[in-house]
Amino acid sequence: xxxxxxxxxxxxxxxxxxxxxxxxxxxxxxxxxxxxxxxxxxxxxxxxxxxxxxxxxxxxxxxxxxxxxxxxxxxxxxxxxxxxxxxxxxxxxxxxxxxxxxxxxxxxxxxxxxxxxxxxxxxxxxxxxxxxxxxxxxxxxxxxxxxxxxxxxxxxxxxxxxxxxxxxxxxxxxxxxxxxxxxxxxxxxxxxxxxxxxxxxxxxxxxxxxxxxxxxxxxxxxxxxxxxxxxxxxxxxxxxxxxxxxxxxxxxxxxxxxxxxxxxxxxxxxxxxxxxxxxxxxxxxxxxxxxxxxxxxxxxxxxxxxxxxxxxxxxxxxxxxxxxxxxxxxxxxxxxxxxxxxxxxxxxxxxxxxxxxxxxxxxxxxxxxxxxxxxxxxxxxxxxxxxxxxxxxxxxxxxxxxxxxxxxxxxxxxxxxxxxxxxxxxxxxxxxxxxxxxxxxxxxxxxxxxxxxxxxxxxxxxxxxxxxxxxxxxxxxxxx
Numbered sequence: 001x002x003x004x005x006x007x008x009x010x011x012x013x014x015x016x017x018x019x020x021x022x023x024x025x026x027x028x029x030x031x032x033x034x035x036x037x038x039x040x041x042x043x044x045x046x047x048x049x050x051x052x053x054x055x056x057x058x059x060x061x062x063x064x065x066x067x068x069x070x071x072x073x074x075x076x077x078x079x080x081x082x083x084x085x086x087x088x089x090x091x092x093x094x095x096x097x098x099x100x101x102x103x104x105x106x107x108x109x110x111x112x113x114x115x116x117x118x119x120x121x122x123x124x125x126x127x128x129x130x131x132x133x134x135x136x137x138x139x140x141x142x143x144x145x146x147x148x149x150x151x152x153x154x155x156x157x158x159x160x161x162x163x164x165x166x167x168x169x170x171x172x173x174x175x176x177x178x179x180x181x182x183x184x185x186x187x188x189x190x191x192x193x194x195x196x197x198x199x200x201x202x203x204x205x206x207x208x209x210x211x212x213x214x215x216x217x218x219x220x221x222x223x224x225x226x227x228x229x230x231x232x233x234x235x236x237x238x239x240x241x242x243x244x245x246x247x248x249x250x251x252x253x254x255x256x257x258x259x260x261x262x263x264x265x266x267x268x269x270x271x272x273x274x275x276x277x278x279x280x281x282x283x284x285x286x287x288x289x290x291x292x293x294x295x296x297x298x299x300x301x302x303x304x305x306x307x308x309x310x311x312x313x314x315x316x317x318x319x320x321x322x323x324x325x326x327x328x329x330x331x332x333x334x335x336x337x338x339x340x341x342x343x344x345x346x347x348x349x350x351x352x353x354x355x356x357x358x359x360x361x362x363x364x365x366x367x368x369x370x371x372x373x374x375x376x377x378x379x380x381x382x383x384x385x386x387x388x389x390x391x392x393x394x395x396x397x398x399x400x401x402x403x404x405x406x407x408x409x410x411x412x413x414x415x416x417x418x419x420x421x422x423x424x425x426x427x428x429x430x431x432x433x434x435x436x437x438x439x440x441x442x443x444x445x446x447x448x449x450x451x452x453x454x455x456x457x458x459x460x461x462x463x464x465x466x467x468x469x470x471x472x473x474x475x476x477x478x479x480x
Contacts, residue, residue: 047267057259067249076448145211148360204323204373212367224357286337290317378407
């Protein structure tokens, strides 16, 4: 009897152990991800990595802006322009953290209104870190555009206030309009304006026209540099100090644009890799066409191949293609880039006739070429291009037979963006002018901003009075 009980207990224990082991195996099998789940996880990680890498490329463009602007100003103001670029990033990051993201994309409930986001300020209740870093890099780009247009005569304290406000308020509202699914202009709404809504794939209007319009308002309100304009229509060339830096900056920006435009696919899975590759091609062709067109046009108009305008011609081509890079064909990208360069050169001439001083050409490159890029979508977007990037539609570019609807929507969108930016920038710069002031004293401007504003010279071996070494060809229409 004792042996029987012992055997029974051992048998029962063995059975219980087997059942426990079976339960553990079953639980482990239940926790093992399926092939589909593993594939989805890998695709998500790939999309996140793509967004991070392209965000870093866009951030790297800050170096490009710094070099272009430093090259196009005089030696006595180089430290000042570099300091502005540093603080654009630093203050912009904090402002976008506190307020900017919330106005652009934040929601306090299930949805936000058509004008602006209404939640996630200071990133409360937020965990979409890849999107934040990508959008911050764009916001910093919009802010830094203005620094070149108001260079060499603007108070550093006033510029810091401006930089914070555009990153926290002016720019994020436009982002919400155009890129958030709740924005009134957005192509991602369930009920967009017209068939497609406003198409601005990577920001010719949202980023560049905002920065360029604010730059124009700032340049007008701060006034021209001493000696820029003479009696009558006389326009004096004030040369930048180092064209080598400007060319370096241009190539850095071109390289960073491969994050700016292809990165706006926001991922690579689900067919987006092919779209990103196409965007990289259209971006390249537009930049190349802009450079060639600027060189040939300046040769035809002045008898020389102007290096400074060729630098800005490449940038004008890049800005021009940014809105339509995903929806136009390769040949159209070349046309858009070439016309963008012409817009830049014409814009430089126009501003001089209006006696608006823009030392680096920021208004022409980003403002005028940005407007052109938005409108170019309504002219050149192909049916297949819109289908690939936004979905099937029978409304596309006017010149390709798609009717005038998309061009009208693009015109409405860019008009709203320019109007919003101009009014808010005017209020901002006006308030600064009436309070802390916009412009440095004449004697400080003559000495250069480096020493008085920062206590340092960019080139101490040459002294703060060092002047430019590069004299660009007078542009057509006649700078004397």
